[in-house]
């Protein structure tokens with residue numbers, strides 16, 4: 001058994017962990033970071049690298065906006081602290097050697113990303129996101145951001161232990177957290193933390209049991225870091241932490257392909273498509289969903305039958321719709337190394353996109369009643385001619401008939417970006433117990449117990465990792481040390 005000691009122990013080396021470690025170190029504390037995986041970076045490294053940092057003078061609007069999105073499920077001090085800290089993230093990143101740049105999400109694909117964030121909610125214009133250019137500009141997306149943080153951790157000589165999952169939090173007789181037990185290569189490592197422990201071990205995207213227990217859909221496939229299995233949530237709950245936002249999840253749906261653990265997102269480049277459920281019927285306004293919440297269209301149930309009537313979902317388009325451009329424009333997550341063809345022909349050849357010369361032939365190939373799918377398309381064609389969709393109220397300009405064969409289907413399943421739930425924290429990033437009191441010397445940040453309590457604004461998670469990670473690191477370092 002190995003025994004180590006430090007001032008601040010950070011559990012999880014993604015964006016929140018790196019930010020907490022850098023800040024704690026710069027406040028004068030000795031820091032150790034424990035990382036479960038052989039490679040650090042977590043979801044942060046796989047992300048699209050868009051992070052919230054409000055322009056000066058817009059903080060009050062941003063607070064109002066996030067408060068409205070959270071629907072009363074997040075304490076106001078937590079939102080205020082996040083926004084205040086996020087307002088300084090841009091300068092902090094510059095101080096680390098990065099060059100931030102305002103970024104806008106691609107908003108012309110379906111399901112859409114709304115920009116600015118949720119325009120119908122107050123304060124939307126303040127939700128400005130940045131991305132980072134860095135000395136490693138050739139790296140894609142979150143890789144750029146994470147390697148900037150990583151290089152800064154390394155430069156400071158912060159000790160990192162990779163391939164070493166934390167297993168348990170250690171507490172003293174007062175219930176304060178005084179360290180953790182981890183494992184590496186079959187050996188137990190006990191690390192004593194003189195000042196505090198910061199939990200930044202991410203969500204539970206890859207824990208099937210927790211997903212089944214907490215999420216509104218099942219199955220729900222992760223696309224990020226397979227190491228995010230809710231370990232920190234379990235460890236914190238075991239010592240009395242209150243949990244919040246466990247059912248909040250961000251995602252849409254995508255195609256599962258052999259050899260890839262993460263489903264690919266399908267983002268139609270034009271409105272020339274519909275979704276049908278497994279029975280061949282439309283079930284939603286296909287062009288009306290914000291991409292992070294498109295999964296909500298799948299939660300419907302049929303009181304007369306078990307299971308989800310929507311799953312699997314099929315995206316249906318015609319030849320002209322297919323030729324509008326690549327159906328997968330993703331550059332992040334588990335499928336990022338695969339280059340989807342610009343005209344989708346490679347994926348048709350692989351059978352990922354299923355082709356039928358006629359609607360009936362397509363229906364047979366996807367094991368659907370041809371008469372039902374034909375009726376769905378002909379009824380939809382009538383709506384397109386009239387410019388009105390009485391069933392699901394698609395806007396007139398998106399009503400484009402699917403009338404040029406061959407026809408194409410993509411089978412899709414719920415695909416999540418990340419979970420939000422975990423231990424509840426306060427504005428000082430202290431983990432709270434079930435009575436609402438802080439658990440001594442335990443801090444948290446990032447998507448583990450994220451502040452997003454209902455809806456979510458793109459950029460809000462990496463933004464939170466960077467902003468709240470620094471609050472946690474600073475406050476952890478400020479604790480008076482326990483005697484050795």
Ligand SMILES: Cc1cc2nc3c(=O)[nH]c(=O)nc-3n(C[C@H](O)[C@H](O)[C@H](O)COP(=O)(O)OP(=O)(O)OC[C@H]3O[C@@H](n4cnc5c(N)ncnc54)[C@H](O)[C@@H]3O)c2cc1C
Nearest residue numbers: 012014016042043044048166224227333446447459461462
């Ligand atoms: C494909 C994709 C794209 C995204 N794009 C964006 C975006 O553009 N903007 C945005 O705001 N959000 C985005 N998100 C979400 C965002 O990336 C994450 O929510 C955020 O980066 C989480 O940061 P974190 O530090 O809390 O967790 P992570 O970065 O996931 O880090 C957690 C770390 O803890 C480690 N860990 C887990 N268990 C243990 C244990 N027992 N012991 C030690 N270590 C452990 C994990 O291996 C991991 O390295 C995206 C997510 C994905 C998957």
